[in-house]
Amino acid sequence: MLDDASQDTVSNGDVPLLSCQDLVLGYPTPSGWKEVVHRVSFSIRKGETVALVGESGSGKSTIAKALVKLIPVRGGSVRFGGEEVAALGTSAFRPFRKKIQLVFQDPWHALNPRLTAGQLLAEPLLLHAGGLRGPALSSSIDNLLESVRLSPDLRRRYPSQLSGGQRQRLLLARALAVEPELLVCDEPVSALDVSIQAQLLELLGELKRSRALTLLFISHDLAVVQQVADQVLVLQDGKAVEWKSSRELFRNPEHPYTRTLLEACPVW
Ligand SMILES: Nc1ncnc2c1ncn2[C@@H]1O[C@H](COP(=O)(O)OP(=O)(O)O)[C@@H](O)[C@H]1O
Numbered sequence: 001m002l003d004d005a006s007q008d009t010v011s012n013g014d015v016p017l018l019s020c021q022d023l024v025l026g027y028p029t030p031s032g033w034k035e036v037v038h039r040v041s042f043s044i045r046k047g048e049t050v051a052l053v054g055e056s057g058s059g060k061s062t063i064a065k066a067l068v069k070l071i072p073v074r075g076g077s078v079r080f081g082g083e084e085v086a087a088l089g090t091s092a093f094r095p096f097r098k099k100i101q102l103v104f105q106d107p108w109h110a111l112n113p114r115l116t117a118g119q120l121l122a123e124p125l126l127l128h129a130g131g132l133r134g135p136a137l138s139s140s141i142d143n144l145l146e147s148v149r150l151s152p153d154l155r156r157r158y159p160s161q162l163s164g165g166q167r168q169r170l171l172l173a174r175a176l177a178v179e180p181e182l183l184v185c186d187e188p189v190s191a192l193d194v195s196i197q198a199q200l201l202e203l204l205g206e207l208k209r210s211r212a213l214t215l216l217f218i219s220h221d222l223a224v225v226q227q228v229a230d231q232v233l234v235l236q237d238g239k240a241v242e243w244k245s246s247r248e249l250f251r252n253p254e255h256p257y258t259r260t261l262l263e264a265c266p267v268w
Pocket residue numbers: 027028036054055056057058059060061062063
């Protein structure tokens with residue numbers, strides 16, 4: 001099942017934007033090391049949305065963290081635009097770091113509560129284009145707010161003065177500030193009400209088209225995945241159990257674990 005699907009990707013001919021082969025990840029423990037992601041392979045073509053799905057603890061966030069080097073890659077290969085990046089140190093990885101942006105699942109903890117929305121956006125903008133000053137910086141902040149459909153009036157507000165949906169948009173705008181190629185969204189809508197979820201998913205779809213973004217979309221919620229994903233990788237306890245197009249997955253789930261996930265999904 002996995003072999004057939006990965007051949008599909010390879011036979012397409014173009015180099016994937018991101019390709020992970022036999023990825024091994026884990027965490028240090030007092031007695032050594034605990035492996036939590038076991039030889040996982042998947043790839044994403046430019047402009048595509050790939051979803052990682054699986055229950056809590058299946059290793060989704062661990063993969064997201066490894067892609068931006070918040071944790072080291074212990075085994076396997078990570079290629080970005082054809083270049084091997086798994087073994088690169090922090091400074092060698094820096095040029096790639098801007099191209100891969102992570103949108104965390106918990107905007108509440110990812111946003112410094114002492115900074116206003118405007119200041120939170122100025123930070124990555126200055127990192128990206130250090131020369132921005134005064135009116136140019138100010139209009140870039142407004143443009144970013146508008147691009148995630150937040151009113152420029154919100155720039156003076158602190159995260160605590162924003163709703164959950166607005167905080168998630170602000171976090172998205174921060175990621176967009178450095179003009180990434182790949183956006184890794186870790187449960188971006190899980191904490192939101194269903195109607196707010198739908199608006200955010202629509203916004204992501206629009207941004208993807210208008211900014212030629214590629215998305216790695218992480219979710220435990222298959223109803224959400226069905227709306228956004230082109231390809232889906234199903235993870236169970238850190239192992240990849242099914243990798244196929246979203247259409248095929250929902251029409252013909254092969255692995256018993258995928259079927260269990262689908263049965264637990266209310267819209268299915
Ligand atoms: N910082 C950490 N230290 C040790 N173990 C961790 C850490 N973060 C996650 N884990 C473990 O790694 C496994 C995968 O977790 P995670 O990637 O967060 O799963 P998911 O995002 O799919 O819910 C779980 O068993 C979890 O307990």
